Amino acid sequence: MTEDLPNPALLPSGLADLLPPEAAREADMVEAMLAVFVGQGYERVKPPLLEFEDSLLAGSGAAVADQTFRLMDPDSHRMMGLRADITPQVARIAATRLADVPRPLRLSYSGQVLRIHGSQLAPERQVPQAGIELIGVDCAEADAEVALIATAALAEVGITAPSLDITLPTMAPALLDAAGVHGDLRRKLARALDRKDAAAVRELATMAGPPAIGLPALLTAAGPADRALAALQEADLPPAARAIADNAAAIVAVIRARAPELHITLDPVEFRGLQYHVGVAFTLYGPGTAGELARGGRYRSGDEAATGMTLYLDAVRRAAPVPPEAPRVFIPLGADPAAAAGLRAQGFVTVAALTPADTPQRLRCGHILRGNSAAPIEESV
Amino acid sequence: MTEDLPNPALLPSGLADLLPPEAAREADMVEAMLAVFVGQGYERVKPPLLEFEDSLLAGSGAAVADQTFRLMDPDSHRMMGLRADITPQVARIAATRLADVPRPLRLSYSGQVLRIHGSQLAPERQVPQAGIELIGVDCAEADAEVALIATAALAEVGITAPSLDITLPTMAPALLDAAGVHGDLRRKLARALDRKDAAAVRELATMAGPPAIGLPALLTAAGPADRALAALQEADLPPAARAIADNAAAIVAVIRARAPELHITLDPVEFRGLQYHVGVAFTLYGPGTAGELARGGRYRSGDEAATGMTLYLDAVRRAAPVPPEAPRVFIPLGADPAAAAGLRAQGFVTVAALTPADTPQRLRCGHILRGNSAAPIEESV
Numbered sequence: 001m002t003e004d005l006p007n008p009a010l011l012p013s014g015l016a017d018l019l020p021p022e023a024a025r026e027a028d029m030v031e032a033m034l035a036v037f038v039g040q041g042y043e044r045v046k047p048p049l050l051e052f053e054d055s056l057l058a059g060s061g062a063a064v065a066d067q068t069f070r071l072m073d074p075d076s077h078r079m080m081g082l083r084a085d086i087t088p089q090v091a092r093i094a095a096t097r098l099a100d101v102p103r104p105l106r107l108s109y110s111g112q113v114l115r116i117h118g119s120q121l122a123p124e125r126q127v128p129q130a131g132i133e134l135i136g137v138d139c140a141e142a143d144a145e146v147a148l149i150a151t152a153a154l155a156e157v158g159i160t161a162p163s164l165d166i167t168l169p170t171m172a173p174a175l176l177d178a179a180g181v182h183g184d185l186r187r188k189l190a191r192a193l194d195r196k197d198a199a200a201v202r203e204l205a206t207m208a209g210p211p212a213i214g215l216p217a218l219l220t221a222a223g224p225a226d227r228a229l230a231a232l233q234e235a236d237l238p239p240a241a242r243a244i245a246d247n248a249a250a251i252v253a254v255i256r257a258r259a260p261e262l263h264i265t266l267d268p269v270e271f272r273g274l275q276y277h278v279g280v281a282f283t284l285y286g287p288g289t290a291g292e293l294a295r296g297g298r299y300r301s302g303d304e305a306a307t308g309m310t311l312y313l314d315a316v317r318r319a320a321p322v323p324p325e326a327p328r329v330f331i332p333l334g335a336d337p338a339a340a341a342g343l344r345a346q347g348f349v350t351v352a353a354l355t356p357a358d359t360p361q362r363l364r365c366g367h368i369l370r371g372n373s374a375a376p377i378e379e380s381v
Numbered sequence: 382m383t384e385d386l387p388n389p390a391l392l393p394s395g396l397a398d399l400l401p402p403e404a405a406r407e408a409d410m411v412e413a414m415l416a417v418f419v420g421q422g423y424e425r426v427k428p429p430l431l432e433f434e435d436s437l438l439a440g441s442g443a444a445v446a447d448q449t450f451r452l453m454d455p456d457s458h459r460m461m462g463l464r465a466d467i468t469p470q471v472a473r474i475a476a477t478r479l480a481d482v483p484r485p486l487r488l489s490y491s492g493q494v495l496r497i498h499g500s501q502l503a504p505e506r507q508v509p510q511a512g513i514e515l516i517g518v519d520c521a522e523a524d525a526e527v528a529l530i531a532t533a534a535l536a537e538v539g540i541t542a543p544s545l546d547i548t549l550p551t552m553a554p555a556l557l558d559a560a561g562v563h564g565d566l567r568r569k570l571a572r573a574l575d576r577k578d579a580a581a582v583r584e585l586a587t588m589a590g591p592p593a594i595g596l597p598a599l600l601t602a603a604g605p606a607d608r609a610l611a612a613l614q615e616a617d618l619p620p621a622a623r624a625i626a627d628n629a630a631a632i633v634a635v636i637r638a639r640a641p642e643l644h645i646t647l648d649p650v651e652f653r654g655l656q657y658h659v660g661v662a663f664t665l666y667g668p669g670t671a672g673e674l675a676r677g678g679r680y681r682s683g684d685e686a687a688t689g690m691t692l693y694l695d696a697v698r699r700a701a702p703v704p705p706e707a708p709r710v711f712i713p714l715g716a717d718p719a720a721a722a723g724l725r726a727q728g729f730v731t732v733a734a735l736t737p738a739d740t741p742q743r744l745r746c747g748h749i750l751r752g753n754s755a756a757p758i759e760e761s762v
Contacts, residue, residue, distance in 0.1 A: 011432050013456050017474050020424035020488075027425060027491075031412050039725040041709060041732035041744070043401035044408060048507050049430070049493055051392050071450055071463075074497055075394050082452075082463075093398050102743040104735060107401075110408075112430055112493075116455055126429050141735040258718055328422060337639055344420040351422035354485060354522040362483040363422070 014118035014125030021325055026128065026317050030110050033130055033153035033311060040149055042108035042132045047089035049112070053081040060276040060299055061088030067115045082114045086129055087299075087308060094135045095302035103136025103304070110313075124314060131296070131310035138279075138305035140247060143298055144254035147282050150294045150309035151262060154284065158321040162293060163263040165283040166225065166252070169271035169297075171244050172215065178238035179212035193219065193269050211238050218268045225252050228266035244279075251280055276300070282309060290319035329374040330365035333358075339372045348374050395499035395506030402706055407509065407698050411491050414511055414534035414692060421530055423489035423513045428470035430493070434462040441657040441680055442469030448496045463495045468680075468689060471514045476683035484517025484685070491694075505695060512677070512691035519660075519686035521628060524679055525635035528663050531675045531690035532643060535665065539702040543674060544644040546664040547606065547633070550652035550678075552625050553596065559619035560593035574600065574650050592619050599649045606633050609647035625660075632661055657681070663690060671700035710755040711746035714739075720753045729755050 011017070018026060038044060050071065057065045064084035073080045083089060086109050094105055110130035118125050132149060134142050147164055154162050172193055176186050185208060192200035198219055205215040214235050221231030229252060232245040245268070252264060279298030286293045293316050296309030331340045331352040340350040351363045360368055360377050367374040392398070399407060419425060431452065438446045445465035454461045464470060467490050475486055491511035499506050513530060515523050528545055535543050553574055557567050566589060573581035579600055586596040595616050602612030610633060613626040626649070633645060660679030667674045674697050677690030712721045712733040721731040732744045741749055741758050748755040 010436075011429060012454050012459070012461055015429040015431055017429065017470075017478060018427035019474070019478060020426065023427040023490075024419060024425040026427065027412070027415065031408070034408065038405060039730055041730055044405040045401065046399035046404040046407065048392060048396040048398065049495065050396055050507065055391075069452055071452060073393050078393075080393055089398075093400070097398060097400060102745070104739070104744075106732070109404075114430065126431065137735050139736055141733075145733065145735065349420055349422050351487070352522075352526065354518055354526065355520055358485070363485075364483070 012125070014115075014123045016124070016126075022317065025320075025322070026313060028323075029157045029317060029320060030128070030130055030313060032156045033316075034108060034110055036153040036156050037108035037130075037132050037149060040106070040145075042106040042134075042149070044108050044110075045090060045093055046109065046111065047083070047086065047093060049114075050080045050082055051089070052076075053079045055092055056081040056083060056088060059088055059091055059302060061085060063276050064088075064115075067117065069114055069116055084113050084115050086111055086113060086131065087133060087301075087310065090133045090308075091135075091301040091306070094133070094304070094306075104142065105135040106132070107135070108132045128313040129310050130313060131294075131308060133301065133306055133308035135301045135306040136304045137307075138298070140250035140254055143251045143280055143282075143307045144258070146296060146307050146309045147251075147255055147284075148258055150282075150284055150296065150311060151259060153311060154286075154293060154316065157316065158323075159286055159290075159293065159316065159319050161263070161287045163265060163285045163287075164255070165285060166248060166264065166266045167270040167281045167283070168244050168248055168266075168268050168279075169277050169281050170279065171218070171241055172269045172271050174238070174240040174244060175212050175215060175218075175269075176208070178240065179208050179210065181208045181212055189215070190271075193271065211236060211241070215269060222267035222270065223265060225264040225266040228268055232268055248280060279307070284309075286315065286319035291315055293319060327367050327374065328363070328365040329367040329369055330360035330363055330377075331369050335369050339369055342372055343369065343374050346374075393506070395496075395504045397505070397507075403698065406701075406703070407694060409704075410538045410698060410701060411509070411511055411694060413537045414697075415489060415491055417534040417537050418489035418511075418513050418530060421487070421526075423487040423515075423530070425489050425491075426471060426474055427490065427492065428464070428467065428474060430495075431461045431463055432470070433457075434460045436473055437462040437464060437469060440469055440472055440683060442466060444657050445469075445496075448498065450495055450497055465494050465496050467492055467494060467510055467512065468514060468682075468691065471689075472516075472682040472687070475514070475516045475685070475687075485523065486516040487513065488516065489513045509694040510691050511694060512675075512689060514682065514687055514689035516682045516687040517685045518688075519679070521631035521635055524632045524661055524663075524688045525639070527677060527688050527690045528632075528636055528665075529639055531663075531665055531677065531692060532640060534692060535667075535674060535697065538697065539704075540667055540671075540674065540697065540700050542644070542668045544646060544666045544668075545636070546666060547629060547645065547647045548651040548662045548664070549625050549629055549647075549649050549660075550658050550662050551660065552599070552622055553650045553652050555619070555621040555625060556593050556596060556599075556650075557589070559621065560589050560591065562589040562593055570596070571652075574652065592617060592622070596650060603648035603651065604646060606645040606647040609649055613649055629661060660688070665690075665692075667696065667700035672696055674700060708748050708755065709744070709746040710748040710750055711741035711744055711758075712750050716750050720750055723753055724750065724755050727755075 067084045069082040071080045115125050189204045202216040205212045221228045276299045277297040281297035284294040294311040298307045326349045328349045331350050333353045448465045450463040452461045496506050570585045583597040586593045602609045657680045658678040662678035665675040675692040679688045707730045709730045712731050714734045
C-alpha cells in the first residue's frame, strides 16, 4: 500500500458500513417485521440481486430504469441490472414460477436494492427494504390489509404511533379527463397541484371548467381522513372520480374498524409517489421528524391486480426505540464452557479470554463468570 | 411484451429465485447461526455490496480479484467492485473505523456475494454467506474458538455431525524452503502434492533430498487427526515445519477438550484452499454427500493476525433437516381479528379471507378459525 492510494475507509458516496450495534439492530428488526408478514400468510421469496435487464425493467420496473446499475453478463453477453426495486422481481416470480398457485397470492421479501444516484434528501445508494405484495385481488379489504400489516410490523419494532397518509394518484387525472383538459393546460395544472399552489390551481381549474373546477376544493380538503372524505362526499364528481372516492372511503372504513387509534390523513389530489400506482397509494410516516417509513399501494403485477407495501429499513431503524444491549460477560481462561453456555441461554453475551492479556476491560465486559453466574465487575473485581 | 423477448422466468446462469418455503428457511437459519455468533461476542457488521475496487481488492481481497464484477461509479468516476468475498471488507472495517477498539476484536456478518463465473461443481454466482472473524490475536485457542463456534452454528440448525478437516497450507512450503527446493522441481512437487500423486511425490521428494524427503510419509499420514498428528510427531521436521505441526497439535487439543465427539481429520501437506491462509485452514463437511459447509482459517487482516470461518448458506440449507412448517389457519370474512392474533401468538399462520371467493382450499389452509381455536379442516368442513 502506498500513500498515493485513497483512504481505505473512504467508500463511494451513498454506500456505508453499518457497525455494531446498528448492524445487529437492523437485522433483528428485519426479522421481527418479516415474522409479522409470515405470520399473516405472506410467504417469503428471495429474488437475486442481479437479473437480465429485460425482466428487471419490465412492468413496474420501468419506473426505476434510470436508477439501475447495468452490467454485462460475460456468460450470456446480455445486459444485466442490479435491482433498484424488489417489487418488479416479485411480480416476475408471481407471473412465472408461482403462476399456478391459487390467488390471492401473499408474498414477502427483504433485501438490498442499489441505485445509481442518491438524492440530497436521501443520499443512500444501497437501501435495505422489506415488504409484502398481495397479488390477484382487487378490493378495499386487500388494500386495508397491507396497510394494517405494515403498521403492525412497525409496532413490532416499537414504532407505535405512525401516521398513514393516503393519496389517490388517479383522482386528479380522472377529473382532468372528465373535463377534457389536455396539453399545456393539463401540464400546468399538474405542476400547480404538485406544488400545492392553491392560487394557480384555482386560476387554471377555472379555465379548465367543470368538473376540474372542483380541484381547488379537493386540494384544500387534504388533511385528516374524515374531513377529506366528507369533502369528497360533498363534491360533484364525475363517475370515475366518484368510484375512486368511494374506494378510498371503503378502505378507510376497513382500517378504522381494525385500528381505530391509527392517525390517517388523505390527500385527494396529490399524485406524487411511485409512478405505477393505479389506486390508493400509502405512505407511513414515523412520529416527529422520522419521515417516510414505508410506501405502497395498488398497482398492476404483470396482468394481475396487486397491492403492497415496502418498508424503508434505514428510516425504520432511525425511528425505532433502541433496545438495551445484552450484557457482556467475561469468561476467564480455563472456565467451564457449560457455565458460559448456561449464561448465553439466559440472554447474556459471553466473551472468552484467549490469552492472559485478555481482561474484562479489554473485552468490554461489564460482568464476569463466577461459579455459574454473571457477577457485575464493579462488585467482584 | 412480444414473443421475441426471452422467457421472463429465465435468469442469468448461476442466479436463482429462492421460493417458499426455502427463502424463509434460509433466513431463519442465517439468524439462528448469527445468534450463535453474537452470543459469543461476535458483533455484527454490515459492509455495503459495492465499494471502490482499490479497497475491495486490497489484502486478502486480491484472491477474488478475477471473480469480481466491476462497475463505474458515475459519481466519482472511479471503479467499484461488487463484493465477491466479505472477509476483506471486515478487515477494512477493523483496520479503519474499528481501529481503536481493543483487541481481540470479534466480528460477524451475513450477506450476499457475487461472482463473475460459476464453476461446474458450484454454478451459483450469487452466494449467501455468514461468518465470523477474530482479529488481533494469534494462538491455538483463537483458531479453536472459530472452528468450535462454526460447528455450534451448524448444530443450531440441526447439522450435528459435521467433520472438521484441518489442513496446514504452510507445511509443504516450509519443507520445500528448508530443502532449498525452487524453480521447476518445486512447481512439479506442488502439483504432485495437489493431485495427491504419491508415486510422483516420492520420486520428486527423493530428488529434492532432506527434509523434503519426508513429504511422502506426510502425504500418506492424511486422515483421522490423531494418526496424522502422530505421524507429524515422528517425522524429522525442520524448525519452521515443527512449529506448524506443534501449532496444529495444540489447536486439535483445544477442540478435542471442548468437543470430544467432533470428527476431525488432518491433511498435513494439503495446501489447496483460500490462497491467503498463513496457518491452519479449516473445512467443515456435512454428513453424507452434503459437501463443504464452511471454510476458514488463519490469515492476515491488514497488519493484524486473524482467524475466521465462513459458512456457505446454500450448502448448509441443503444439509440441514427441514423443520415442519407452521400450519395455516383460514380466517373467515368478518372474523374477530383478536382471535386471529391469538392463534399467531400460538405459532399458527393466519390467512384472512378478503372476498367470498376465498376458501380454505384456495388459501391452502389446513385449519379454520372456530371460536378462538384452529380447527382442522377435515373435522370441521
